[in-house]
Amino acid sequence: MSLPIAVAAGPARAPLYAVPDPAPAAPDPTAEGWDLVHAAQGGDRAAFGRLYDRYVDGVYRYVLLRVGDRHLAEDVTSETFLRALRRITSISYQGRDVGAWFTTIARNLVLDHVKSSRFRLEVVTDEIADPTTPGAAVAGAAGSLGPEQQVISRDTGDELVRCISDLGDDQRECVILRFIQGYSVAETARIMDRGEGAVKALQHRAIRRLAKLLPDTLR
Template sequence: MSMPIAVAAGSAPGALGKAKQQATQADSTVAENWELVRAAQRGDTAAFATLYNRHVDSVFRYVLLRVGDRHLAEDVTSETFLRALRRITSISYQGRDVGAWFTTIARNIVFDHVKSSRFRLEIVTDEVAEPGTGPGTAPGPEQQVISRTTNDELLRCIADLGDDQRECIILRFIQGYSVSETAAIMQRNEGAVKALQHRAVRRLAKLLPRSIR
């Protein structure tokens, strides 16, 4: 399958300007989030409440895609922020948004659930945002492939991926995390994540309906 990579003539400056603006806004949001973390570490409960409001939907979406059950996803999301509140004084800025830290906590709770019970992934298609609406960078060729699908089609295909490939796709293209953030969450190096992403997208390309390839 060929992936569109060319930018139409005359549109590149506007696209580059928009990408730069998005990057600046993302950097500003990351800085604001870490200011809130530092305030929460000083005991400001309102600051943690703001962090919760900013990230709860993203964490819930990630968990829902992993466990496929709304009630369980709600429980895991609640436990995620309870653990985060208990551990807020232990974290410091490491070059990525605090949202990646919340997602890492959620991921560990999901793993605990998987190990302690019989578990089968069931993709739930409602309550899941459109692909690529997370805090990541401007769409690249792989994002374009994913963005051309509908939620239902995409999520059905993701369900057929292996565990690691599925999580990589969720983190990179649905949650919108960068390669470095995804690597930190998955506890892998960036090269491994890039290779996993490449294999996952190739696999998705084969699974997607022929009409949207």
């Protein structure tokens, strides 16, 4: 006669749970820009076109804020990208967004124009303040706005633009690069060919000056 065999119950198994896939890393705009540069250097003709699409609005806005004339800003922006195309094979990674390189070229063209014509800045406020105007998008780091950027971003209308135009040349450029273009202190220093300490001092003086120029309704 066969006897029943008792089978000892093993330890209870813990239920299995599916391990979720890690969230994909957010794209790095700086790396993406330089990938396009490297592709253009390797002969990819479409890559420079994508660089143009990516940075043209920011360059145009920077130039327009500096020269105050829409047609001149369009000409300078076009010349900026023509020069960049000629020099694309000579640029190498500089530890910053490639948009700063385009802005540096644009800045040099603006300075050449200032030296040649000695014009006075007359800001075309409707072109700058209207977000539907071609070239009105802001380039540079997006990120969350700091308190100083909130002051600049609170109202981009005519009055604020006029106040920015009343700043000295260096202060005006510092404000445009830092708070409208969104460049870091280090990037602004490279573009302006100044030390970071000098940029911080310019920024501080510009903000204090703007605080005096702005009407009470914009403070």
